[in-house]
Amino acid sequence: MPELPEVEVTRLSFAARIANARVLAVTTGKPLRWPLGCLPSALVGQSVLAVRRRGKYLLLDLDKGLLLIHLGMSGSLSFAVQLPASGAHDHFELATTQGCLRLNDPRRFGAVVFTLDEGSPMALKLLGKLGMEPLSDEFDPVAFQRGLKARRTAVKQVLLAGELVVGVGNIYACEALFHAGIRPTALAANLSGGRAGRLYDAIREVLARAVQRGGSTLRDFSSADGSAGHFQLEAMVYARTGKSCKVCGTSIKSIRQGQRSSFFCPKCQRN
DNA sequence: CAGTGGGCCTGAGTGC
DNA sequence: TGCACTCAGGCCCACT
Numbered sequence: 051m052p053e054l055p056e057v058e059v060t061r062l063s064f065a066a067r068i069a070n071a072r073v074l075a076v077t078t079g080k081p082l083r084w085p086l087g088c089l090p091s092a093l094v095g096q097s098v099l100a101v102r103r104r105g106k107y108l109l110l111d112l113d114k115g116l117l118l119i120h121l122g123m124s125g126s127l128s129f130a131v132q133l134p135a136s137g138a139h140d141h142f143e144l145a146t147t148q149g150c151l152r153l154n155d156p157r158r159f160g161a162v163v164f165t166l167d168e169g170s171p172m173a174l175k176l177l178g179k180l181g182m183e184p185l186s187d188e189f190d191p192v193a194f195q196r197g198l199k200a201r202r203t204a205v206k207q208v209l210l211a212g213e214l215v216v217g218v219g220n221i222y223a224c225e226a227l228f229h230a231g232i233r234p235t236a237l238a239a240n241l242s243g244g245r246a247g248r249l250y251d252a253i254r255e256v257l258a259r260a261v262q263r264g265g266s267t268l269r270d271f272s273s274a275d276g277s278a279g280h281f282q283l284e285a286m287v288y289a290r291t292g293k294s295c296k297v298c299g300t301s302i303k304s305i306r307q308g309q310r311s312s313f314f315c316p317k318c319q320r321n
Numbered sequence: 322c323a324g325t326g327g328g329c330c331t332g333a334g335t336g337c
Numbered sequence: 338t339g340c341a342c343t344c345a346g347g348c349c350c351a352c353t
Contacts, residue, residue: 051345051346051347052347053347083329083330083347083348083349106347106348120347120348121347122330122346122347122348123330123345123346123347123348124330124331124332124345124346139331155330156330156331156332157329157330157331157332157345157346158329158330158331159329159330159346159347159348160347175349176348201323201324202323202324203323203324203325207324207325210346210347212347212348219346219347220345220346220347268345308325308326309326309327309346310345310346310347311344311345311346323353324352324353325351325352325353326350326351326352326353327349327350327351327352328348328349328350328351329347329348329349331345332344332345333343333344333345334342334343334344334345335341335342335343335344336340336341336342336343337339337340337341337342
Protein backbone atom coordinates (compact mmCIF):
# COMPACT_ATOMS: atom_id res chain seq x y z
CA MET A 51 0.00 0.00 0.00
CA PRO A 52 1.85 3.03 -1.19
CA GLU A 53 2.02 5.67 1.51
CA LEU A 54 4.46 8.58 1.66
CA PRO A 55 7.62 6.44 2.04
CA GLU A 56 6.74 4.16 -0.88
CA VAL A 57 5.90 7.13 -3.10
CA GLU A 58 9.10 8.94 -2.12
CA VAL A 59 11.22 5.82 -2.66
CA THR A 60 9.57 5.42 -6.06
CA ARG A 61 10.32 9.04 -6.92
CA LEU A 62 13.97 8.72 -5.89
CA SER A 63 14.33 5.56 -7.97
CA PHE A 64 13.61 7.22 -11.31
CA ALA A 65 13.56 11.03 -10.99
CA ALA A 66 17.18 11.55 -12.07
CA ARG A 67 16.98 9.00 -14.86
CA ILE A 68 13.89 10.53 -16.47
CA ALA A 69 14.95 14.16 -16.06
CA ASN A 70 14.94 16.02 -19.41
CA ALA A 71 13.67 12.99 -21.31
CA ARG A 72 11.34 13.72 -24.21
CA VAL A 73 8.07 11.81 -24.51
CA LEU A 74 7.97 9.66 -27.65
CA ALA A 75 4.69 7.81 -27.20
CA VAL A 76 1.88 7.33 -24.68
CA THR A 77 -0.08 4.14 -24.16
CA THR A 78 -3.19 3.87 -22.00
CA GLY A 79 -4.96 0.75 -20.75
CA LYS A 80 -8.16 0.38 -18.78
CA PRO A 81 -9.67 3.48 -17.16
CA LEU A 82 -8.12 4.52 -13.88
CA ARG A 83 -9.75 6.48 -11.11
CA TRP A 84 -9.96 9.69 -13.17
CA PRO A 85 -9.62 10.33 -16.88
CA LEU A 86 -6.25 11.53 -18.12
CA GLY A 87 -7.66 14.96 -18.89
CA CYS A 88 -6.06 15.35 -22.31
CA LEU A 89 -5.46 13.36 -25.45
CA PRO A 90 -2.50 11.03 -24.94
CA SER A 91 -0.99 12.53 -28.08
CA ALA A 92 -0.88 15.93 -26.38
CA LEU A 93 1.95 14.63 -24.19
CA VAL A 94 4.12 13.51 -27.09
CA GLY A 95 7.07 15.81 -27.68
CA GLN A 96 7.00 17.30 -24.20
CA SER A 97 9.97 16.96 -21.89
CA VAL A 98 9.86 15.73 -18.30
CA LEU A 99 11.67 18.47 -16.43
CA ALA A 100 11.49 17.12 -12.89
CA VAL A 101 9.66 14.70 -10.63
CA ARG A 102 8.30 16.10 -7.38
CA ARG A 103 6.08 14.67 -4.66
CA ARG A 104 3.14 16.17 -2.78
CA GLY A 105 1.65 13.84 -0.19
CA LYS A 106 1.09 10.57 -2.01
CA TYR A 107 1.05 12.24 -5.43
CA LEU A 108 3.95 12.28 -7.84
CA LEU A 109 4.14 15.45 -9.94
CA LEU A 110 5.91 15.22 -13.27
CA ASP A 111 6.70 18.72 -14.49
CA LEU A 112 6.40 18.94 -18.25
CA ASP A 113 7.27 21.80 -20.61
CA LYS A 114 3.63 22.73 -20.67
CA GLY A 115 1.67 21.23 -17.87
CA LEU A 116 1.91 18.75 -15.10
CA LEU A 117 1.24 15.04 -14.83
CA LEU A 118 -0.18 13.96 -11.47
CA ILE A 119 0.32 10.29 -10.66
CA HIS A 120 -1.33 8.54 -7.71
CA LEU A 121 -0.58 4.89 -6.96
CA GLY A 122 -3.88 4.25 -5.18
CA MET A 123 -3.42 1.18 -3.09
CA SER A 124 -2.06 -1.36 -5.53
CA GLY A 125 -0.16 0.78 -8.02
CA SER A 126 3.53 0.68 -8.74
CA LEU A 127 5.76 2.36 -11.32
CA SER A 128 8.57 0.83 -13.32
CA PHE A 129 11.17 2.78 -15.24
CA ALA A 130 13.70 1.10 -17.49
CA VAL A 131 15.33 1.45 -20.90
CA GLN A 132 13.59 -1.77 -21.86
CA LEU A 133 10.52 -3.08 -20.04
CA PRO A 134 8.97 -6.53 -20.45
CA ALA A 135 5.88 -6.85 -22.65
CA SER A 136 2.96 -5.09 -20.97
CA GLY A 137 0.43 -7.11 -18.99
CA ALA A 138 -3.24 -6.97 -18.11
CA HIS A 139 -2.71 -4.51 -15.25
CA ASP A 140 -0.45 -2.03 -17.03
CA HIS A 141 -2.67 0.97 -17.58
CA PHE A 142 -0.38 3.84 -18.48
CA GLU A 143 2.95 4.05 -20.20
CA LEU A 144 5.22 6.88 -21.24
CA ALA A 145 7.89 5.94 -23.75
CA THR A 146 10.67 8.54 -23.56
CA THR A 147 14.10 9.13 -25.04
CA GLN A 148 15.61 7.85 -21.77
CA GLY A 149 13.38 4.90 -20.95
CA CYS A 150 9.87 3.72 -20.41
CA LEU A 151 7.74 4.70 -17.41
CA ARG A 152 4.88 2.27 -16.72
CA LEU A 153 2.08 2.20 -14.16
CA ASN A 154 0.89 -1.24 -13.07
CA ASP A 155 -2.25 -1.14 -10.93
CA PRO A 156 -4.42 -4.26 -10.52
CA ARG A 157 -7.11 -2.52 -8.48
CA ARG A 158 -7.12 0.70 -10.51
CA PHE A 159 -7.58 3.01 -7.54
CA GLY A 160 -4.64 4.92 -8.92
CA ALA A 161 -4.71 7.76 -11.42
CA VAL A 162 -2.70 9.67 -13.99
CA VAL A 163 -4.05 13.17 -14.57
CA PHE A 164 -2.79 15.89 -16.87
CA THR A 165 -3.33 19.46 -15.75
CA LEU A 166 -1.94 22.78 -16.92
CA ASP A 167 -0.68 23.89 -13.53
CA GLU A 168 -1.22 23.49 -9.80
CA GLY A 169 -3.90 26.18 -9.86
CA SER A 170 -6.22 24.37 -12.27
CA PRO A 171 -9.59 23.17 -10.95
CA MET A 172 -8.58 19.51 -11.14
CA ALA A 173 -5.25 20.14 -9.41
CA LEU A 174 -7.01 22.11 -6.69
CA LYS A 175 -9.54 19.34 -6.24
CA LEU A 176 -6.78 16.77 -5.79
CA LEU A 177 -4.10 18.79 -4.03
CA GLY A 178 -5.96 21.75 -2.58
CA LYS A 179 -6.82 20.39 0.83
CA LEU A 180 -3.62 18.50 1.49
CA GLY A 181 -1.98 19.11 4.85
CA MET A 182 1.62 19.69 5.88
CA GLU A 183 4.50 17.65 4.48
CA PRO A 184 5.75 15.66 7.47
CA LEU A 185 9.37 15.42 6.30
CA SER A 186 9.73 19.08 5.40
CA ASP A 187 10.48 22.14 7.49
CA GLU A 188 6.89 23.30 7.03
CA PHE A 189 5.74 20.51 9.37
CA ASP A 190 5.24 22.71 12.40
CA PRO A 191 4.69 21.06 15.80
CA VAL A 192 2.61 23.97 17.06
CA ALA A 193 0.33 23.94 14.01
CA PHE A 194 0.10 20.15 14.31
CA GLN A 195 -0.99 20.39 17.94
CA ARG A 196 -3.51 23.13 17.08
CA GLY A 197 -4.92 20.97 14.28
CA LEU A 198 -5.39 18.01 16.61
CA LYS A 199 -7.15 20.23 19.14
CA ALA A 200 -9.66 21.28 16.49
CA ARG A 201 -10.80 17.77 15.58
CA ARG A 202 -13.41 15.92 17.61
CA THR A 203 -12.70 12.46 16.29
CA ALA A 204 -10.21 9.65 16.84
CA VAL A 205 -6.58 10.67 16.34
CA LYS A 206 -6.04 7.84 13.84
CA GLN A 207 -8.82 9.22 11.62
CA VAL A 208 -7.22 12.66 11.69
CA LEU A 209 -3.89 11.23 10.55
CA LEU A 210 -5.50 9.25 7.71
CA ALA A 211 -7.61 12.19 6.52
CA GLY A 212 -4.49 13.96 5.24
CA GLU A 213 -5.81 17.46 5.85
CA LEU A 214 -3.52 18.12 8.79
CA VAL A 215 -0.51 16.09 7.72
CA VAL A 216 -0.14 14.18 4.43
CA GLY A 217 1.26 10.82 3.49
CA VAL A 218 0.35 8.87 6.61
CA GLY A 219 -1.71 5.81 5.63
CA ASN A 220 -2.84 2.89 7.69
CA ILE A 221 0.54 1.26 8.26
CA TYR A 222 2.44 4.36 9.30
CA ALA A 223 -0.46 5.77 11.32
CA CYS A 224 -0.55 2.57 13.39
CA GLU A 225 3.22 2.52 13.76
CA ALA A 226 3.55 6.21 14.66
CA LEU A 227 0.79 5.92 17.27
CA PHE A 228 2.57 2.95 18.80
CA HIS A 229 5.84 4.85 19.05
CA ALA A 230 4.01 7.78 20.62
CA GLY A 231 2.22 5.52 23.13
CA ILE A 232 -1.22 6.69 21.97
CA ARG A 233 -4.19 4.45 21.19
CA PRO A 234 -5.70 4.92 17.72
CA THR A 235 -9.08 5.56 19.36
CA ALA A 236 -7.85 8.47 21.51
CA LEU A 237 -9.77 11.65 20.70
CA ALA A 238 -7.52 14.08 18.86
CA ALA A 239 -8.79 17.12 20.74
CA ASN A 240 -8.05 15.48 24.10
CA LEU A 241 -4.33 14.89 23.52
CA SER A 242 -2.08 16.88 25.81
CA GLY A 243 0.64 19.06 24.34
CA GLY A 244 3.26 16.56 25.41
CA ARG A 245 1.52 13.66 23.75
CA ALA A 246 0.87 15.65 20.57
CA GLY A 247 4.58 16.47 20.54
CA ARG A 248 5.50 12.81 20.89
CA LEU A 249 3.17 11.96 18.01
CA TYR A 250 4.76 14.69 15.89
CA ASP A 251 8.21 13.22 16.55
CA ALA A 252 6.98 9.66 15.96
CA ILE A 253 5.48 10.54 12.56
CA ARG A 254 8.73 12.12 11.41
CA GLU A 255 10.87 9.28 12.72
CA VAL A 256 8.73 6.45 11.39
CA LEU A 257 8.38 7.99 7.91
CA ALA A 258 12.06 8.93 7.62
CA ARG A 259 13.11 5.47 8.75
CA ALA A 260 10.71 3.84 6.26
CA VAL A 261 12.16 5.89 3.40
CA GLN A 262 15.66 4.77 4.45
CA ARG A 263 14.53 1.16 4.41
CA GLY A 264 13.00 1.45 0.94
CA GLY A 265 9.38 1.51 2.12
CA SER A 266 7.23 -1.47 3.11
CA THR A 267 6.67 -4.37 0.74
CA LEU A 268 3.58 -6.16 2.03
CA ARG A 269 2.32 -7.77 -1.14
CA ASP A 270 3.90 -6.43 -4.23
CA PHE A 271 5.28 -2.94 -3.77
CA SER A 272 8.55 -2.25 -5.49
CA SER A 273 10.19 0.99 -6.53
CA ALA A 274 10.60 2.03 -10.16
CA ASP A 275 13.90 0.16 -10.41
CA GLY A 276 12.28 -3.02 -9.12
CA SER A 277 13.73 -3.13 -5.60
CA ALA A 278 11.55 -4.16 -2.66
CA GLY A 279 11.22 -2.37 0.69
CA HIS A 280 12.11 -3.75 4.09
CA PHE A 281 10.37 -1.55 6.64
CA GLN A 282 7.60 -4.13 7.20
CA LEU A 283 10.17 -6.18 9.13
CA GLU A 284 10.34 -3.37 11.68
CA ALA A 285 6.58 -3.07 12.17
CA MET A 286 5.71 -3.08 15.86
CA VAL A 287 1.94 -3.49 15.51
CA TYR A 288 0.74 -3.43 11.89
CA ALA A 289 -0.73 -6.81 10.84
CA ARG A 290 0.58 -8.38 14.08
CA THR A 291 -2.81 -9.25 15.64
CA GLY A 292 -2.37 -11.82 18.42
CA LYS A 293 1.43 -11.67 18.30
CA SER A 294 3.32 -10.40 21.33
CA CYS A 295 4.36 -6.77 21.60
CA LYS A 296 8.05 -6.42 20.85
CA VAL A 297 8.37 -4.09 23.85
CA CYS A 298 6.22 -5.60 26.62
CA GLY A 299 5.02 -8.98 25.34
CA THR A 300 1.31 -8.15 25.55
CA SER A 301 -0.84 -9.58 22.75
CA ILE A 302 -1.40 -7.04 19.92
CA LYS A 303 -5.06 -6.18 19.39
CA SER A 304 -6.87 -5.17 16.23
CA ILE A 305 -10.10 -3.20 15.92
CA ARG A 306 -12.10 -1.66 13.09
CA GLN A 307 -12.12 2.12 12.80
CA GLY A 308 -13.98 3.65 9.88
CA GLN A 309 -13.96 0.34 7.96
CA ARG A 310 -10.28 -0.21 8.31
CA SER A 311 -8.09 -2.10 10.71
CA SER A 312 -6.19 -0.46 13.53
CA PHE A 313 -3.52 -2.37 15.42
CA PHE A 314 -2.21 -1.45 18.84
CA CYS A 315 -0.65 -2.73 22.04
CA PRO A 316 -3.18 -2.38 24.90
CA LYS A 317 -0.39 -1.92 27.43
CA CYS A 318 2.04 0.40 25.62
CA GLN A 319 -0.68 2.64 24.15
CA ARG A 320 -3.31 4.48 26.17
CA ASN A 321 -6.27 6.68 25.38
C1' DC B 322 -20.25 22.93 9.20
C1' DA B 323 -17.89 18.58 10.74
C1' DG B 324 -18.00 13.84 11.00
C1' DT B 325 -19.42 9.18 9.17
C1' DG B 326 -19.92 5.58 6.04
C1' DG B 327 -20.50 3.79 1.03
C1' DG B 328 -18.35 2.61 -3.11
C1' DC B 329 -14.82 2.07 -6.35
C1' DC B 330 -11.68 -2.32 -7.94
C1' DT B 331 -9.33 -7.10 -8.17
C1' DG B 332 -6.62 -10.83 -6.14
C1' DA B 333 -5.57 -13.54 -2.14
C1' DG B 334 -7.29 -16.07 1.42
C1' DT B 335 -10.92 -18.83 3.89
C1' DG B 336 -14.81 -21.94 4.69
C1' DC B 337 -18.13 -25.15 2.98
C1' DT C 338 -12.16 -28.30 -7.44
C1' DG C 339 -15.26 -24.58 -7.23
C1' DC C 340 -18.07 -21.24 -5.49
C1' DA C 341 -19.37 -17.45 -2.25
C1' DC C 342 -17.71 -14.54 0.75
C1' DT C 343 -14.42 -11.25 3.18
C1' DC C 344 -10.65 -8.35 3.27
C1' DA C 345 -7.05 -5.15 1.74
C1' DG C 346 -7.48 0.50 1.83
C1' DG C 347 -6.78 5.73 -0.34
C1' DC C 348 -9.81 8.77 -1.65
C1' DC C 349 -14.07 11.26 -3.14
C1' DC C 350 -18.64 12.09 -2.18
C1' DA C 351 -23.35 11.62 -0.40
C1' DC C 352 -25.48 11.65 3.68
C1' DT C 353 -26.49 12.77 8.68
